[in-house]
Each structure stands twice: as structure tokens, then as C-alpha cells.
Amino acid sequence: MTSPDSQSHTQSPPIPRPPGSLIQTAFNVCIAVLVVALLSSFLWKLTHSALPDKSDDHHFDKKPAFQSTINNIDQAFKKHWQTAKISPVEQASKLNIARRLSLALTGTIPSLEEVRRLEQQPEGQDIQWWLTEIFKDRRWSDYVAERFARSYVGTIEGPFLVYRRRRLVDWISDQLFENRHYDQLVRQLITANGIWTSKPEVNFVTVTIDQNNDEKGPNETKLAARVSRAFLGIRIDCMECHNDKFGDHWKQKDFHQLAAFFGEAEMSITGIRNNSKTPYEYRYRGKKEAQKIPAVAPFSPELMPSSGSPRHRLGQWVTHQQNRPFARSTVNRLWALLFNKPLIEPIDDIPLDGPWPAAMEILADELVAHDFDLQHLIRIIAETKAFQLDSRSSDPSNPLTVTHEEHWAAFPLTRLRPEQVARSVIQAASITTVDAHSHVIQRLMRFTQQSDFVKRYGDPGEDEFAELGGTIPQRLLLMNGKLVRERSKKNPLMNASTRIGILAPDNQIAVETAYLSIFTRRPEENEKNYFVEQLGTLENKNRSQAMEDIFWTLMNSTEFSWNH
């Protein structure tokens, strides 16, 4: 019988085959292509050579105004540290800063290939160059969109049929990738009308529909709670059932008048639309009957436009350039993303009248002056002294204490999120960058491996920045789990551990390459000596095993599971 492959150019009809074998053949071909591609690109990546820069437009021009803002922020922190009588620690290494940025903005560590290219960049331009690289990479927008979505709609599956979370996340990702300004993104969410499939932003509204409730439309109070927390950084929703117990700032009325802006949103055959005949009604405590609630801003009423639909007016008011809570809340969210810890905790409880920490107002001003350009603000924060500080102190006269972290006088040591750990294992096990350009098989593997891992590691869900403590199952998963085993065991095709062992010219380079792949740093002298000795004169299988052991060891360390 003629082989199926030789049939492909003849006129005769193709021989029917079970679909399984087709998939198998395609899989084999893909693997073969992958082998050739990976092996051919490997040798130079292992050693110190680097790719020429992919393009010339990587240079980010630090204009005087850019530098001046950074200086102002640094000054504000300097003053704060002086008042607090605390000395900041030293600056972190370039590679360390790049690792933080990758984890924060793409959810994974830099690949060995990226480390090599980064090291080629001139001093002073490297961090901005790295950010340009990140912003060109779809991983950034996909990852941050998912993080943002958690605060917009949570992680619940939501109502059946009328809610498509994936569509919403993809839409947010598109906005971030195109760097559409954040005020515009938020306005689109608040004012969204139409069908949730063709207008993905509508899902922000439809997620609140409770299908078991007699009321079939979107839920005004849930929407008001999301708007106040995610976009304004205030917890006015605590007042849904009572006045403020812990202060006298908010009244129950404030919350329901905010909810009233969503009163006209209703579900129809054409999706979400406005209907002025469905005002928001609520029965206040102590009242006998529900009453129609007017739509009134809880503060700064002068910023509210006088015309337009209630949601249109709310969108304009929330994102108004002079509406400081919106700017501060956006700053706090980006700060939290970058430091893995918000500037003001909890992330959605920012005091309306201050006091705010050093730099908050400068950053909010900068964000407003640049029309809510998120990438610009990320570039600013990344360049500040506070972000670039080490997370440890090498100065015995200024030993690290918890106070350093409290005052941002050292970079905070925080636990990585489950997907960051999973993605980092997968990335560290690959010499090349696992991104949108990776082979489809590699990306598929990443997807399934990551979701299995996150499920077992424990996803904190919406609690984006709550420190919840580590667990024994997490350690068991790293010690004995499938992901680390699969990605560190002998596999010359897929796994960096084996390939480094085979191709590194000597033990020192092998150990150094493993460290760069997993820790984004070079080993210290005693670390290097120990592992070089472990590799000794081992060959073949024994050498692969020794490399596997090094990978296991580094991936099971505190350093690997914590952001530093």
C-alpha cells in the first residue's frame, strides 16, 4: 500500500484514515521541525553571543520631563526615608530588575535568550529597552488583562450564556496591547451596550445578572461595588446595608445613588441597552416602601456632566481628569502589579482625603498629564529608585529589617502567584523564549501544564495581593509534582537541563547557564564551586541526572518561589 504521504501530489482521492493517525503524523512532523529549529539555535544561545537587536526602534528617549518626574519621585522618597530615619539599601542588579519586570508584566521569568540580549544593552538604557521588548510582546497584554479582569469581574464563571469572560479578557488585552488610554477603556466598560459576544466589554455588565433572581437585568449594586473598588479605590459598597460603622464618611445613600446610575441598564433581545423606564429603586432601612433613587455622584458632583444617559455621565465622571480617586486608584494598581504589593493597602481602600504615601500625588499627576497612558507610567515607576532597590542589604551597618519594606526602602520580598511559578518552571526549562512565537506544541504544552499546576498549587482568585501564606501541598508539588519532573528530567529535545549538560563546553558554563535560566543571575563563588564539583567528570546519563538535580534544587528554593 502506498504511504499516505506519497499520495499527496496525485489526483486520486486521499485514502481515508482514522483522524488519530493524521494527528499523529502532524505531531511527528511538528516535533521534527521543532527539533531542527531548537538544536540549530541552541549553541550560540548557550554561550555569550547574542542576536543582533531585532529592530532599531528600541531606543526609548528619556526626555528631560521624564527624568524630572523620576527625580521628583526619588526626592519624595528620600524625604520620606529621612523623616522615618531609615536608609535605603543598595541598587539591585540590572538582571534582577529585569526579572521583576518580566514576572510582573508577563507572569514569567526572562528566558536565557532574553538575558543574553539584555546584557548587550548599554548601561542606562537597558531597563527602558527591556520594557519596549515587553510591550511588543503579546504576553504582556494577555497577562495583565487577566490580572485586571480579576478586579473588574472576579474569577467566577458567571451567568450561563450571557457572560463570556474569555472574550472580555481578550478585549482588555487588545486595548493594552494597542496602548489605548486607560480612561477610554474604563468608560467603554461602564457604558457598554449590545451583545456580550460581539461587544466583549458588555460582559462587564452582564456578569452581574443573577439568573435565579426574579429581576432579570444587570445588578446595580454589584456594578456600583465594582466601579467603586476597581476604578475609584474606595469601598463604598460596604454601605449597601448600613451607614459607615467605622467612620462617618459614607452613608448608605451614597452607595445606592451610585448604583442608580445603572438603573436604566436592562437586558433585551439586542443585549444590554438603556431604558429610562426602569429606574433604580431601593427600600432604605427603616422605610416601609422602596423608593426611586436618584443617580448622584458620591463626591465631586461638579465633575458630573449634565447631559447624557446615566451610565454615560458616570463614565465621564469616573474618568474625569480632575477625579483624583480614579488616578490614584490606577497608580495603586500599576504599583501593585510591579512591586507585587500596592502602594496603599488594601489596594481598593485609598483614603479620599489623604494622607497618601510619598510619590502617590506625583504619579497621579503624571498619569493625568499623559492622558492615562499606562505604559508611560510603568516606564516611570520602573525607573524610580524605589523600584530599583535591592530586596536585601549588603551593608552590615544598615541591616535589613521589616521596616525597610514598610517604607519602600528595600524592594519587598513577596510570594509569587501560582501562575508565575508555573510559567517560570516552564520558561526555565526552555532555552528559548516561550511566547506567542513559540511553536504551537510548546504553547499547548505550556497551557495544559500551567493550568494543572495552578489548580493544585491553589489559585487565590480575586485576592490579588493578599498574603495568604505558603502551604505544604505547594512544596509537595514542587518537590514531587509532574511539572518539575517532566521539565527537568532527561529530555534532549525539550529540556534545558539535559541540553545544557550535553552542550556546555565545561562545568562552569553549565552551572552558570542553569543559574541564568532559573534565577536570572550568576552563581556566587561557593554555589558555583559546589555544583561544578557535583558535575565533576560525570558523563552521559549520570551527567544528565546531575543537571536534573541542579534544576530540581534551584526550582525548590525560596529564591525561585518569591519575588525579590
Next chain:
Amino acid sequence: MNRRNFLNTSAAGLAGFSWMTPMADLLAANAKNTKTGHPKAVILLWLAGGPSQLETFDPHPGSPISFGTKAIKTKAKGVQLAAGLEQTAEVMKDVTLIRSVTSKEGDHERAFYNVKTGYRPNPTVVHPSIGSILCHQLPNPKIEIPTHISILPNQWPARGGYMGAQFNAFQMGDPKQPVPDLVSFTNEHRQSQREKGLSIVESAFSKGRIARLDEQKTLHQQNMANARRMMESDQLKAFDVSEVPKNERLAYGDTRFGRACLAAARLVETGVRCVEVTLTGWDTHTNNHENQAKRVDILDPAFAALIKDLKRRKLLDDTIVLCGGEFGRTPKLNGVEGRDHWPKGFSMAIAGGGIPGGRIVGATDPSGEKERPVNPVRVQDIHATIQHKMGIDFEKELITPVGRPIALSDGNVIEELIGS
């Protein structure tokens, strides 16, 4: 304020360490529980999806809302169960039915949260599940395996919430399979090489950081040591149901759920504080009767065998067994013979722990017209009752990491379930 305990003493959040109950308190609490005769453990048989009260614990035979469901007599006088629960009927002298549970949550995820924690979902804080509260309040320092275990969890296993992820339930699948991630994939020699390397890497990382980094902040190495202790523990045998004689094993039914219930009994015997066992598939929006019956076939032998087994091993007085789901199902059938979500009067069965059996609390309307049941029991009342029985002061407020005081439960003790 003296009833408030600070969960997190430091604004900087000294990670999980400061959230733990101090060791002295732990030992005292444990000693107290062994001496005072309070029950020591809870097994939660979690019927995910919302079981129909009418086809399980609250049949209304011959009424317009039964739509043909028959009832059977049980060993407890005057207590009927829906047909299909014949084995459970045999143990009803030890089981009490609460037929008037009410909540305000009709959505699966929200209702899950509500029933497992005793609180309605609230965006400011994540409340701990009942098992996490028990483990936090009644720690058992002698145990080397997790004291809070979820067998066959679906997407929302019990979690520690503001008490910390260390109080999350340890998740495992069918006890027929080995517990995941417990076996090292290398030999002892290599493992010891790895550990040696790890100590060098850890020492490099801790340089220039806060004193006692692991103890004060990361707990990384401590958790790893505990993980190793668990890997080597004899107590792991409790997970392995294959060593139980076949006839005893099969009494639970030859199902994943049956095996999981058997494992739960063994785990409780070993000293585990809370085991939740999930049986999914109760969300019968179509063909309610047929689909509920399929689930009842699995539940009946497992539930009955569990009660009998605990009694035989003299563990029933030390163990509270609670059986139910996130809500019940509508008295009326929908257009496709299904019953929809119904949080306004559903059933839960409770047994053991000194709770008198053979009783009924509350009643639903046989015509389905009156929504409010007789003698309604709120979800939080069940939580308060269980904690009270376990010797926990459930009104005690903990200061959560965001600074807000929250009581362990804001329910009331159900008087009918206390005393004899």
C-alpha cells in the same frame, strides 16, 4: 475587645507565622478537646449542585409537589425518607434531619461559599470554611498529615480565606489512586545530594535579609520539612483503603464516593480534624427524578456505611457528620421535568458528635405554596451549632488581616440539636 483575637499582629504582615494560633494555645485547645468530651472531627458529605430535598430527606408523598416520589419508613419513628435511601433508613436513629434550612443565595458559587463558610460572599474579605475554622481553633500537633482534607473536590474546595492558605483543604482524588505528589521521583542518594545543594542555595539567598527569614516570613523551608515529614509518615496509611477487607469496603458501594467516605472514616480515626467528600451531579434542571435517583444510589450505601462504621469503631460520638449541598430544588417541576435552584427551605442531615438522632427540625409546606418553612434554620445557625458542639466559642471575633473584626460564626445554636 477581650473576645477578639488578633490574627495578624503586624501591619507589615509577618506572613503566615503570625496568623497561626500560638503553640501554647494550640496544645491547650487540643488537650481540652480530648478531656472534655467534645467531638474531635467533622465529616462533610458535600452534595454539589443542590440535591432535591423532595427526593432525599424531605419527601412529601402523595402531595402535588412530589410528582410521584415515594417515601419509605425508617428505623426512627415518624421519620420518612425518599425511596432509594433504604440503607440510610436503617441508621436513622443516629441521624437528625434539618428540613428548614434557608439562605439567600441561589447561585451555585455564592451558595457554595455561603454554606461552606456560614457567611454570604463579601468583596472585602474571604471567610474560612468550617474545616479551616476547626483546624485553626483546634490544632492537632501530633498529626503529620494535613488535618483538613478534601476528597474528590470540584472547582471550589474548602479554603482558609483570611486565616491563610495553610488552612486550605488538602485535595485528593479517588482513594484508589495514590495521593498525589507524595513520592519522590529519585533515589535516596540523589535526594540527599539535592538537599545538600539546597542548603547552599538557601544560605546564599538569606544573606543580607531579615533575621530568621524562614521562620519570620517565608516558612518555605519549614513547609518543606513538614512536606517531608508527611511523605515519610505512617499516618499516610489512612489514605489507603485497599487494606480494608473487601466486604467492609464494598459496604460503602463500589464507587469513588464510597471509597472516599471510607477514607474519611480512617482519616478521622488518625486524627484529621475535617474531611469533606464531594459527590457532584445534583444539579438536575432536567429529568430531576431520574437524575436524583442516580445520585441517591451512590449516596445511600456510602452514607449508611459511614454512620455504621463510625459507630462500630466508637468514633461516632467524636465525629459530626453533615450531609447536604448548597441549596435545594424547587417544589414545582419546570417544563423539562427538572427542578431548579431553591434556597428557601432545603434539607441537611446531621449525625454523631453527641447530637441526638432520629429527630426532625423544621418542615416545608407540602403544597409548595408557602415559601417560608416552619421553624426556619439559617445556614449560619448550623455553623454555630457545630462549632459550639466542638467546644469553640463561635462568637469570638478575630481581627482579619485587613483589620476588620469578624466572629467565627454569627449564627445561633439550634436548640433541638443540643442535649438529649
